[in-house]
Amino acid sequence: MSRKVETVLFFAATQQFVAQTCWRPLADVYRSRDGWVVKFELPGVGREDVQVTIQGCRLVVSGIRRDWILEQGCAYHAMEIPYGRFERTIELPCGMEPQRFQLEFRDGLLLVRVATEGEQR
Amino acid sequence: MNEQETGTQTLPLLPLKSTVLFPYLLMPLSVGRKASLAAVAAALAAEEKEIVVVAQKDPGVEEPGQDDLYTIGTKAVVRKMQRPNEHTMELLVLGLERVAIIRVETGEPYQRARVRPLPLPEDTSPELEALRRALIDLAGRAVALAQPQAPPDLSQMLLGTEDPLRLCFLMASMFSLDPEKEQALLETPSRLEALRLMHSYLSHEVQVLELRTKIAADARNEMSKEQREYLLRQQLRAIQQELGEKNPEQADVEMLRERLEKAELPEEVRKEAERELGRLERLPSASPEHNVTRSWIELVLELPWNALTEDQLDIARARSILDDDHFGLKEVKERILEHLAVLQRNPGAKAPILCFVGPPGVGKTSLGQSIARSLGRKFERMSLGGMHDEAELRGHRRTYIGAMVGRVIQAIRRAGAKNPLLMLDEVDKLGRDFRGDPASALLEILDPEQNRTFRDNYLDLPFDLSKVFFITTANSLDTIPRPLLDRMEILRLRGYSEEEKLEIARRYLIPRQYRETNLAAEQCEFTEDALRHMIGRYTREAGVRQLERTIGRVARKVVLRLAEGQAEKVVVRPEDLADILGPELFFPEKMRRELAPGVATGLAWTEAGGDVLYVEAILLPGGKGLTLTGQLGEVMQESVKAAQSYVWSHADEFGINRESFKDYGIHIHVPAGAIPKDGPSAGVTAATALASAYSRTPARGDTAMTGEITLSGLVLPIGGVKEKVLAARRAGIRRVVLPKANEKDLREVPEEVRREMEFVFAERIEDVLAAAVPGLARPHAAQPAA
Numbered sequence: 001m002s003r004k005v006e007t008v009l010f011f012a013a014t015q016q017f018v019a020q021t022c023w024r025p026l027a028d029v030y031r032s033r034d035g036w037v038v039k040f041e042l043p044g045v046g047r048e049d050v051q052v053t054i055q056g057c058r059l060v061v062s063g064i065r066r067d068w069i070l071e072q073g074c075a076y077h078a079m080e081i082p083y084g085r086f087e088r089t090i091e092l093p094c095g096m097e098p099q100r101f102q103l104e105f106r107d108g109l110l111l112v113r114v115a116t117e118g119e120q121r
Numbered sequence: 122m123n124e125q126e127t128g129t130q131t132l133p134l135l136p137l138k139s140t141v142l143f144p145y146l147l148m149p150l151s152v153g154r155k156a157s158l159a160a161v162a163a164a165l166a167a168e169e170k171e172i173v174v175v176a177q178k179d180p181g182v183e184e185p186g187q188d189d190l191y192t193i194g195t196k197a198v199v200r201k202m203q204r205p206n207e208h209t210m211e212l213l214v215l216g217l218e219r220v221a222i223i224r225v226e227t228g229e230p231y232q233r234a235r236v237r238p239l240p241l242p243e244d245t246s247p248e249l250e251a252l253r254r255a256l257i258d259l260a261g262r263a264v265a266l267a268q269p270q271a272p273p274d275l276s277q278m279l280l281g282t283e284d285p286l287r288l289c290f291l292m293a294s295m296f297s298l299d300p301e302k303e304q305a306l307l308e309t310p311s312r313l314e315a316l317r318l319m320h321s322y323l324s325h326e327v328q329v330l331e332l333r334t335k336i337a338a339d340a341r342n343e344m345s346k347e348q349r350e351y352l353l354r355q356q357l358r359a360i361q362q363e364l365g366e367k368n369p370e371q372a373d374v375e376m377l378r379e380r381l382e383k384a385e386l387p388e389e390v391r392k393e394a395e396r397e398l399g400r401l402e403r404l405p406s407a408s409p410e411h412n413v414t415r416s417w418i419e420l421v422l423e424l425p426w427n428a429l430t431e432d433q434l435d436i437a438r439a440r441s442i443l444d445d446d447h448f449g450l451k452e453v454k455e456r457i458l459e460h461l462a463v464l465q466r467n468p469g470a471k472a473p474i475l476c477f478v479g480p481p482g483v484g485k486t487s488l489g490q491s492i493a494r495s496l497g498r499k500f501e502r503m504s505l506g507g508m509h510d511e512a513e514l515r516g517h518r519r520t521y522i523g524a525m526v527g528r529v530i531q532a533i534r535r536a537g538a539k540n541p542l543l544m545l546d547e548v549d550k551l552g553r554d555f556r557g558d559p560a561s562a563l564l565e566i567l568d569p570e571q572n573r574t575f576r577d578n579y580l581d582l583p584f585d586l587s588k589v590f591f592i593t594t595a596n597s598l599d600t601i602p603r604p605l606l607d608r609m610e611i612l613r614l615r616g617y618s619e620e621e622k623l624e625i626a627r628r629y630l631i632p633r634q635y636r637e638t639n640l641a642a643e644q645c646e647f648t649e650d651a652l653r654h655m656i657g658r659y660t661r662e663a664g665v666r667q668l669e670r671t672i673g674r675v676a677r678k679v680v681l682r683l684a685e686g687q688a689e690k691v692v693v694r695p696e697d698l699a700d701i702l703g704p705e706l707f708f709p710e711k712m713r714r715e716l717a718p719g720v721a722t723g724l725a726w727t728e729a730g731g732d733v734l735y736v737e738a739i740l741l742p743g744g745k746g747l748t749l750t751g752q753l754g755e756v757m758q759e760s761v762k763a764a765q766s767y768v769w770s771h772a773d774e775f776g777i778n779r780e781s782f783k784d785y786g787i788h789i790h791v792p793a794g795a796i797p798k799d800g801p802s803a804g805v806t807a808a809t810a811l812a813s814a815y816s817r818t819p820a821r822g823d824t825a826m827t828g829e830i831t832l833s834g835l836v837l838p839i840g841g842v843k844e845k846v847l848a849a850r851r852a853g854i855r856r857v858v859l860p861k862a863n864e865k866d867l868r869e870v871p872e873e874v875r876r877e878m879e880f881v882f883a884e885r886i887e888d889v890l891a892a893a894v895p896g897l898a899r900p901h902a903a904q905p906a907a
Contacts, residue, residue, distance in 0.1 A: 021145070021217050066168050076165045078203035083170050
């Protein structure tokens with residue numbers, strides 16, 4: 001029993017425990033002059049596979065990272081990049097303008113720029 | 122069929138040996154089987170990296186087919202993978218959803234499974250919420266028990282898991298459930314059911330954990346208690362040293378030494394005791410020998426080596442004490458007073474060793490007590506009945522575990538003087554077996570020449586028993602070994618006569634029963650006739666125990682009547698006794714006025730006193746020889762045969778025609794047929810009965826007889842004259858034929874009885890016949906009785 005509990009504790013500690021069926025990309029959040037910039041770590045994800053939605057204070061980035069066969073006759077020896085569906089929700093302190101955001105892919109990172117209502121005024 | 126519509130999928134299959142993967146949970150897995158390795162590789166090659174994980178029913182199966190797998194499994198995605206070597210793979214898989222396996226497709230190099238998602242219906246109910254909370258509670262306890270130092274956020278995490286199904290799965294993976302239980306949880310049809318299952322599993326787990334914790338705690342407690350005691354002792358020692366005190370063992374030895382110095386001990390004993398005390402000092406107190414030695418020294422210090430109680434040698438006082446305590450027993454009292462007188466003249470005289478022999482209840486033991494009282498000696502008594510171990514008398518050697526000093530020395534120690542009166546009860550009931558023969562040990566104890574230096578095995582020092590006044594008691598002398606008997610002076614206590622019993626009842630028994638029942642003498646009175654009736658018809662005994670109980674019963678009945686409101690004094694008369702005590706229990710032989718020819722009146726002695734018995738003889742025409750009935754013992758049978766031979770051989774002299782009885786047998790019976798009888802004293806009675814039968818002349822009904830006969834016709838003396846005479850009188854017989862040699866014994870018979878009765882003393886059988894069968898021809902040789 002205790003071995004199992006330890007395993008569980010380990011996962012709890014590394015925050016991987018409350019596993020969603022999707023994986024969560026890491027994100028940085030910046031405060032900019034006219035709003036927010038949120039940077040997501042999404043290498044290997046095609047632009048067409050990413051959806052961004054804003055509902056009130058929530059910025060939701062979801063999508064899928066597809067794996068592809070590098071070349072014929074090669075098989076995994078180790079794997080730790082999460083593939084498949086991902087989803088990340090960032091809660092920001094105040095309301096945003098749903099229409100006004102920009103996406104930018106740079107070197108495997110997705111940048112989302114959001115203008116806030118307050119800054120707009 | 123369209124896969125998208127039905128939601129069915131075909132995915133690589135990964136069988137698990139002894140665990141179950143739940144949805145929403147991550148699980149590390151180690152894969153080693155070839156087929157499994159291939160299945161994982163295939164899953165990873167696909168874009169979705171999905172795989173179906175199913176538990177095996179039997180973990181022992183290496184290549185499971187469809188039948189070896191459960192039908193419900195989990196669709197999972199492989200999150201991480203690495204290969205530490207060629208043959209194994211380590212995975213981290215994430216359960217996605219529950220699936221039903223429709224079909225297993227066997228193939229090389231791995232199996233695939235066709236699966237259909239099996240979501241649980243969304244149900245909500247108050248019970249669901251209640252169970253969820255109970256479960257969280259229970260899990261908190263379980264975690265606390267299993268790992269007291271578990272971080273608090275674990276229960277926080279459980280609390281934060283809102284979905285009850287997820288909560289169940291989470292707990293199932295935390296606590297080591299059996300694979301069967303885990304599978305059952307995975308297969309539950311509803312959330313509610315899942316919660317219930319989990320709750321029952323977890324309750325069990327908690328119980329097991331609590332028990333384990335308790336056991337561990339108990340063990341810990343025990344340990345710390347011992348340590349604590351040790352520490353306290355160390356401290357105590359330190360404190361004592363600081364205060365300049367000695368430790369308790371040392372103080373103990375000092376105390377013993379002090380007592381030893383004060384005690385008056387013979388030189389030899391003192392030397393031995395000092396030696397042992399020195400040994401005790403060196404022995405650690407934890408050693409078992411410490412205690413043995415210590416109790417030995419205490420024994421030596423407590424024994425009355427020189428302590429004597431002073432004898433009260435006032436003969437008059439002694440006589441009055443003896444007379445107050447016991448009625449009758451004249452002879453015994455006389456003997457005791459004689460000893461007393463000797464002690465008065467010569468205080469250094471050896472104490473006598475007496476043996477009281479008599480039937481139960483005649484007061485042997487209490488007589489011992491009053492002797493001690495009259496002498497002013499300590500009284501100690503021990504029962505030897507059933508004792509069969511010599512060591513009980515003489516002690517065990519100290520080398521044995523649990524060794525004890527013998528009973529004799531124990532009694533002396535209790536008495537606190539070396540000249541107590543030591544009563545050894547039931548000396549005739551000593552046992553004897555392979556452990557030894559206590560009677561032989563008694564030989565030494567009771568021998569005045571040897572018991573001056575009696576050595577108890579435990580004490581192992583000579584102790585002087587020669588000043589001890591020994592009294593033994595026995596019911597019969599037959600079972601006492603001869604050498605032992607030889608060392609004692611026998612005093613017979615006969616049974617009490619009716620007159621004596623009457624007196625004892627009046628003086629001792631009735632007052633005692635009044636005291637017991639708190640009756641006043643004005644409230645109740647026993648008439649003399651009633652007492653006689655109770656003695657004769659309700660009791661048959663040598664002593665007075667039964668009589669005392671009977672009086673007690675009457676007294677209680679009287680108390681009952683008084684309690685029920687009877688005001689006047691209750692007078693107990695013979696006619697009331699049937700009401701109080703029930704029908705009479707004993708019927709003494711009554712005198713038969715007219716005797717048929719062939720019947721003669723005899724007298725018998727029993728432990729309970731004397732008795733009248735009739736000897737009946739009849740001729741059996743056409744019969745042969747002599748038939749004897751009535752439970753006659755061997756001696757009695759021989760005595761009857763001798764009587765017959767004598768009468769037959771002297772038939773002519775008695776005017777009996779031998780020819781006419783040639784073809785007759787003879788039958789002799791002695792009622793009551795159920796009571797065993799023995800002894801030679803019925804010889805004359807048998808001869809009388811036979812003579813009467815042959816001559817067809819009746820014997821006198823008012824004459825009883827007793828005496829042993831010889832073939833030459835002599836009448837020999839018998840015992841128990843007093844009892845027999847009293848029995849004859851009781852039955853209403855006023856004429857008794859006794860052997861001439863017994864004339865002197867009549868002194869024992871109370872004066873008033875003697876005056877009432879006529880005695881005939883016989884030397885030869887002819888004298889008896891002349892007195893008892895008046896119709897018989899007088900042989901010329903015979904002389905009439907004096």
